[in-house]
Amino acid sequence: MNSLREKIMAFYKTHRRMPSYGELVKLSAYKTKSAVHYAMSKLIDSGFVSRDKTGRLIPRNLTGSVRMLGLIEAGFPSPAEEELADTMSLDDYLIKNKEATYILRVKGDSMIDAGIYEGDMVLVERGKNPKPGDIVIAQVDGEYTMKYYRQRGKTIYLEAANAKYKPIFPTNELKIDAVVKAVIRQY
Numbered sequence: 631m632n633s634l635r636e637k638i639m640a641f642y643k644t645h646r647r648m649p650s651y652g653e654l655v656k657l658s659a660y661k662t663k664s665a666v667h668y669a670m671s672k673l674i675d676s677g678f679v680s681r682d683k684t685g686r687l688i689p690r691n692l693t694g695s696v697r698m699l700g701l702i703e704a705g706f707p708s709p710a711e712e713e714l715a716d717t718m719s720l721d722d723y724l725i726k727n728k729e730a731t732y733i734l735r736v737k738g739d740s741m742i743d744a745g746i747y748e749g750d751m752v753l754v755e756r757g758k759n760p761k762p763g764d765i766v767i768a769q770v771d772g773e774y775t776m777k778y779y780r781q782r783g784k785t786i787y788l789e790a791a792n793a794k795y796k797p798i799f800p801t802n803e804l805k806i807d808a809v810v811k812a813v814i815r816q817y
Contacts, residue, residue: 634658634669635678638679641653641657648679648686648689651663651666651670654666670687677690682729690721690728725811727757730755730756730758730808731754731755731756733754736749736750736776740775740792741765741777741791742791742792743792743793744791745813746765746776746791749815750813751813751815752814753810753811753812753813754767754809754810754811755809755811756807756808757808758808761779762780763779764779764809764810765777765779766778766807766809766810767809767810768788769805770798771802771803776810777789777791778791780797786804787799788804
């Protein structure tokens with residue numbers, strides 16, 4: 631079973647998606663989809679993967695846990711002490727609703743003053759009601775964008791985090807698709 635876990639993790643890392651049951655037959659030593667289905671039931675019970683509403687496999691804990699060693703001073707330097715404080719799963723920390731969460735790659739510079747740069751990835755959650763000040767993925771008059779969700783009286787508008795862009799007041803329609811939960815940047 632562990633080698634199947636490793637093969638699923640490698641597949642996910644390469645393809646950025648979960649394998650289908652047909653692909654799982656090829657990845658595993660099993661000969662039939664029903665045997666793979668049984669093996670996946672065991673992996674679901676262990677919390678390694680789960681299924682969405684349509685029955686598709688979704689990753690749950692592919693990264694495992696990462697050690698949390700303590701605090702680091704971001705102000706004045708202090709003696710560093712390495713002490714195992716805890717372990718944590720990044721999935722559990724960042725993702726509350728797995729089925730409604732997805733990642734988008736950022737294009738453009740309208741959110742740079744919020745610390746979101748072109749090439750970053752944002753983790754977003756669909757179906758969450760935005761509050762003023764949230765960063766949202768919105769459809770404005772048929773076009774998608776990521777901006778701050780703002781409200782002035784009864785007027786709702788979107789605001790960039792870059793002074794060179796003006797606020798966006800929808801002419802016809804404003805639909806909020808998701809709320810940004812985290813920014814992912816690789817150095």
